[in-house]
Amino acid sequence: MSPEKNQLAQTTLREKMRFSLHNEVSAEKFLQKVCHTFSDVICICGDTLDDAAKEVAAWVENCVIHESISTLCPFLVIIAKENVEDQDILASLESKYAGYLSSPGWKEHSESYKVECLYRCFNNIVVEEQNAENLADPELSKLPLRYLEMSLQNRRARRHLWNLKTLITLVEKGSHLFALDPFAKLNFVQWLREDIWPGVAIRSSCILSEWIAMRSNLHADPKAFLDFIVPAIAKEDFMPDELFSELYQTLCQDALIKVSSRFGLVAGMSSITFLVSIKKCMQSLADSPEQHLSIQNGWRSVTAQRFCQACPWDGAFHMLPCGHGLCEWCAWRSSQRHRLGTMCQWHECPVCGVSLAFQKRLRPPHAGYRVGLYDGGGVLGIVELIILKEIVKTVRHLGLEHERVFDLEVGTSTGNPTHDFCNLTHADRAAGSIIVAAHGLKRMSLSECIQEFVTTAQAIFPPLSTLTSFFNGLKSLFTDSKHSSAPLITQLSRIFESTPLNGAAVPTCTETTRVAITATTMQNETVLFRSYPCRNQGEHGSTLQIDRVNLAWKAVAASCAAPYFFKPFDGYLDGGLGANNPVDAARAEVAYLAPMGQMPDYVVSLGAGSFSGGDAIGHCVPGYLRHMYGCFRHQIDPEAIWSKATRDFCQALKERFIRINPNFLRKEVALDDATVIPEVKNMTEEQLREDPMLVTKMRSLQTLLISCSFCLTLASGLSYDQVTGVFTVRCGVILRWQDDNVIRERFLKYLKGSFFLVNGVRYKFQLPFFFDVKVMSKDESLHVMLETNDGRCGSISGLPLRISEILAVHASKSSTAKRPYPFEDL
Structure with a gap:
């Protein structure tokens, strides 16, 4: 590499490293961070001039030893709290500095590495909660501009990437923020994004x-x-x-x-x-x-x-x-x-x-996300539909249907690859994606979903004799797939027609549910087909790619393309290869979608059932194949994926993640045998009634469904009492469907005698409910719980959050930013 290219590469690497910034709560540290990180100005902090001179000498010595400084030396800014007369500052500092550089080894470098020094005495500039007025120093916003202007020629000579206008804007924002709010945390990268691309999250x-x-x-x-x-x-x-x-x-x-x-x-x-x-x-x-x-x-x-x-x-x-x-x-x-x-x-x-x-x-600005996950499982997808039906039944008396239970639904064509290996019977495993698309995009009722599921399963997997099924399995060893994709595509086209993935074909539906469907590329990368816009993969912080599929039926067809059973569809394979249980994908999506990155209100994972009546693999299968199959099955087992994803959760978070997967005391069924649907349906209903563990989970979920029907709203901005040092903000709790008289009256009747717990203080239940929050710091969290009349408790939607995070939803973060959400008029 040529010296010029090498220098440019090193410069670019250095500039990229400057994105690694941390929040500071000190005005001294703020100036030091800006000057040192974004320019050739080196900012030295010390209690006395002697301390500052020592640090300057140590810095120059280190640069000379490692040959990391050119003859174009940077400017130094000394920030000290020692009171010195202005006329004595420079002379005193130069004499101390020269003394530290008087050793024999420095004589030959004394002229080449002469440093021009500036000094400013900042008195009482350290942030202290009991003395916040000192931060409003009018000189604070002017001095850094001088330092930055002085280093402009140095930056140009060194090919620095940062321009002076951006640096000045950055300093002005930080200085102004410190003057208004002495306890605010600084986020340089966020400011840069807002200044370059106004108002963009x-x-x-x-x-x-x-x-x-x-x-x-x-x-x-x-x-x-x-x-x-x-x-x-x-x-x-x-x-x-x-x-x-x-x-x-x-x-x-x-x-x-x-x-x-x-x-x-x-x-x-x-x-x-x-x-x-x-x-x-x-x-x-x-x-x-x-x-x-x-x-x-x-x-x-x-x-x-x-x-x-x-x-x-x-x-x-x-x-x-x-x-x-x-x-x-x-x-x-x-x-x-x-x-x-x-x-x-x-x-x-x-x-x-x-x-x-x-x-x-519209989704309330402060509300969190209520998430539903669907494993799939071929014809066993009927299990998930029955579970979902029972979940909705627990809150239907309050006027809540399935479209009002989840804000985000993620379906995967997973399902356990359990089958009679001897007879080579298997199934399509796209139950999860079909269910999500049917009532998330097409807005079918649960009864319609169940009927369409049965019809589709019977059309794709017609009844076959044992001999025919055996020969079909053998045929698949010499062809591309066991099943033809034509019936599947025909059924999906019939169900979804021209419904777009963004759900715009259902303008009559007033509720908003975001939908994501998993698939896998030929390069073994997980794809999420979303009904909502998403940022680029590099900004997402995960391996999830951005989809380019526009129609709902195509997304489902791609999710159905399980290897061996169906041919790849449009370059995509079964989503279960990378996300058999989409819990990790859902967590990444919630982190992206949630307004302040808060944890989800609840995540309900619906399984297609497990069997404890014996393995489905025939004993005639060689042992090494059985071992390989067992390893593969464990890698994509939805239960194992769920356990791995949730094992490190704290107890509060575990209570929000609920897995409902019935266990059937019988041998595993073939997932492409549509004749077992009535039997599986009856077994699922029986398990939900009689299994104590499932009954407990359903009751816990009902509590979350009810408590997360309420969300926070703001009625005022933040006020600060300088005498008591207390911050005050007025908040309120409203129903997500506050303007629906029928639903509101049903909630009022059902929750009569209940309470709201605000940071542990109990208030009588009412709608709407407004209250004042008083805290000593904006970093304190707000917890609001609903305590029902039978003693059950659950957090309302979107909480807990820090006060600063709640206010951020309403904050206008730059001069060109869009207007914030309005406060509620009392």
Whole structure:
């Protein structure tokens, strides 16, 4: 590697390492972190000048010994708490510094490594809760700017990637935040993201790649795309913005390739230049509403995209009948609702202005996620449907149906690969994905789901004699699959028709349930087919890939493609190969979707049953094959996966993760034998009635279903009493369906005599319920429990959370950020 390339590689590596930042609660540490981390200014902190001089000398000595400093030395900023007259500061420091560098080994380096020093005496600048007023020093925000300006030439000479404007903005934000809130924690990377891409949450960062590549899904005239992008590229001679590239280039490489293949205009453009063009164009929309309106006419023909078309920032979580999608914030902003209600109405589309008569229930901003998991199991999927039916029955008297029980449902084509190895009978294992898609996307009732499941199983797996089944198994050894995919595809096409994966084909359904279906690529990577937008794999923090399937039936078909039984579908295999029990995938999704990353309200894993009446493998099978089969079975066993995922949980978290999987005292059944469905159905109902362990789990789950029907809302911002040092915020507890009179009255009647426990203090149950929270620190947590009249307790949705995290949902984090969620009007 040439010296120039090696230097550039080292510089880039150093800049990437500067993302590893930590929160600081000291103004001294804040200045030191900014100066040292983001520029060539070295900030030295010490109690006295003598201490500072020692640290300066030690730093220079270390640099010389390791030859890690060039003749372009950095500037030093000394922060000390010792009171010294200004005219004596520099002379005193230089004399002390020279004394520490007077050894013989330093004489030859004395001229080359002369360091220009600055000094500022900060008195009482350390953050102390009892003396917070001292942080409002007006000089605090000015001095770092001088330090950064002085090092500008050094940074340019060393090819530093950070620009001065970004650093100044960073310091201004931090200084202002310290003056307003002395106990706030600092997040530099979050500030950088907000400054570069205004108002964008980390979870929405994949939307940029979708925004750039929207032409790849356009069926209309590409003029809408060109009219939007070309002016930004043609009018400005953009310089590369390396910081923007470092944050988002990895998200946009694939999108840039797609766009370049369609438009010669950008074919010869560097990725950095194109990304900066996009950034400038997006920022101009935020700064100029008139320009935003002027290009909306071109957007009106662009429908069913993954990004919000009322603003270019977030994912389209809610689809309007006209085909345009809205993010959570735009949905709240553009709709009308009753006080404390979550049922929102739209009379016109905020994108195209067409008249609408549309309503949808939005998820409350502070609510957590209620998750349902489905293992699958071929024809044994009927077990999961019966369990789900019994779960809904426990809360149906409160007006809750299955669409109001879960916020996120994850189905996998797993099912245990247990079969009569001798007869080579097996099954499709896509029960979980079919169930999730049927009532999560198609919005079928549970009765319809059960009927369609039986019909589909009988069509795909018609009754066969033992001899025919044996010969089919032998045939599969010499062909691609045991079963033909044609009946499966026919049935899935009949059930789901043209239902899109984003669920937009059911505008009449007011409830919002997000759906994810697992599959496996030919490279053995797990894929989640989602009904909601998701950021790029690199931002997701997991191995889950982003899907490109648009229709629900295709996602289910891909999840059905179990090796040996069906051919691969569109390059995908059975999801059970990588996520036989999707608990790990669900935890990653909740961490991504939850507003503040809180733990889920509850996770209910439904199994397809286990058998304790003997192995299904014939004794004629050689021992080594039986051993191989046992190892493979253990690796993808849903029970083993569940145990591994939950074994390190604390007790409070274990209570939120419930596994319901009946055990049948009989030999295992063939998973492609549709004739056993009536028998399995009866056995499941019997187990749910008589098994004490299942009865206890169902009762615990009922408590969670009821308590998590309530969520938190904010009625005011945070106030601080400087005399007592107490923070106060007014909160409230509301029902998720507060504006539904029928459901509200049923809850009031059922919970008469119950209580709310707020951080251990008991309050009589009422709806809505408002209360004041007083804490000494914003890092304290808020716990709100529902105690029923029979003594059972459960946390309300989305809690516990720190006060700072609760407030963050309503906080406007930058000058160009979107407006926060409104406080409830009392």
